Amino acid sequence: MTVDTPTQTVLYTLEQAIKAYRKLCQHNLDAVADDLTVDQALTLIVLEKYPALSQQQIAELVFKDKASITRIIELLTQKGLLTRDIHPQDRRKFALSITTQGKHILAHLADTIALNQQTALAGLADEEIRQFHQTLQKIIANCLVPPACA
Amino acid sequence: MTVDTPTQTVLYTLEQAIKAYRKLCQHNLDAVADDLTVDQALTLIVLEKYPALSQQQIAELVFKDKASITRIIELLTQKGLLTRDIHPQDRRKFALSITTQGKHILAHLADTIALNQQTALAGLADEEIRQFHQTLQKIIANCLVPPACA
DNA sequence: TTTGTATAGTTGATATATCAACTATATTGG
DNA sequence: CCAATATAGTTGATATATCAACTATACAAA
CATH class of the missing domain: 1.20.5 (Single alpha-helices involved in coiled-coils or other helix-helix interfaces)
Incomplete structure (x- = not known):
């Protein structure tokens, strides 16, 4: 090295x-999609796949701060793609649900996601991608700051 | 894929x-370093290595927008690590120079940079890193949005 | 020289990243 | 049940990302 x-x-x-x-x-x-950021789209996609997630769990899944998720969800709600209701079991949480309009946009997003991946990884053999992924994992493990020192 | x-x-x-x-x-x-961001440190390091760069050139080198560089440089100036003078040959540009205090901090940064790299890449063979780098380059090339369509 | 165009940098607006402080609610131990 | 503690989410502050509009200057062509 x-x-x-x-x-x-x-x-x-x-x-x-x-x-x-x-x-x-x-x-x-x-x-x-008009006026939608990548992060907003990602959040929407995650919510479609895992509808029961809390904001905290979404944050962990997409490697963002819960504060960022709060603001992204606020924007998605403003745009009419998401609704927030108080969670029936835990009043600290929110039950997030995708609106009809949100689902409509999601339908278009599937192709875009595939296109993004196919474009970015074009010409890479599966074995090369596997190797690449493995190296990334090593780097991630190396970079983890010991919580005791953080 | x-x-x-x-x-x-x-x-x-x-x-x-x-x-x-x-x-x-x-x-x-x-x-x-107290109260210094990674991006500010990076800008300082780049300026030390390439003292004659314009802000635009710095931006290209670190993959940032020139607007971001403007603000980063403003903060570095506020912190007394950098001074800006009008460029003698081109009055649109600025001649940036690192202050004594800036140089003092830079002296400490060298070790930190090495530590960062060594930590992140620990346990990776040179050949693995080479491969990894090559795959990254392919991905970058794949992702370039054709300027005509952008 | 004058006009047109390109370039350097700034500024404003909005979104996100990060950290810390804060509120409200849950949970746990006694 | 109550007090202590933990968790979910919000909010504020500051930094950066991005795009667009803008100013000032340089340069090229006529």
Whole structure:
């Protein structure tokens, strides 16, 4: 493992890759939805797949802060894609449900997601992707700050 | 290449990895500098290595918008780590120079950078890193939105 | 020179990231 | 049941991301 200035490292390239991918996602998303961010779309998708999740659980699933989720959900609600009701079992929580309009948009999103992935990973063999994934996992494990020191 | 829901894809793991790495960087940075963000530190480091860069060029180098660079530089100036003077050859530009205090902080940053990289890439063979880097480059190329359509 | 165009940087608006402080509600131990 | 503690979510503050509009300056062409 060689150490270099930041702009020469693989981790720098990692940053570049994620930014390029986000741009692609937003670009493809703009084609099917008006005024919807990638993060808003992701939250909607997660809620469709796991309807019973609390905001805290959503946050963990998408690696965001619960504060960010609060604000994203607020925007989704403002846009009429989501409704929030008090959770019947736990009054601290909210029961989130996707509106008809939200479901309508979700129907279009499936293709966009597939397109994003296919575009980004075009020309990569399954084995290469597997390897890549494994390396990512190692990096993630390496980066975890020990909670005791954090 | 297999398509899945977002939370199952390698690109999702990519997002996770970069967030974990950023957290590690900020954690290690906090140990040597007070009230300095990773992006501010990166900008300072780039300016040390390439002192003649314009803000636009810095932006390209670190994959940020020139608007973000404007604000980061403003903060670095406020903190007394950087000074801005009008560029003698081009009055649209600024000549940025690192103050004594900035250089003092930079002296501490070298170790932190090395630590970040070594920690994140611990246990990875050079060949694995090389492969990883290559895959990242492919993904970046795949994600570039054709300028004509953007 | 003048006009047109390109470039450097700033600023505003909105979304998200992060941390900390806060409220409301649950839960647990006694 | 009550007090202590934990959890769900909100809010505020600040930094950054992104896009668009804008100013000032440079440059190129006529």
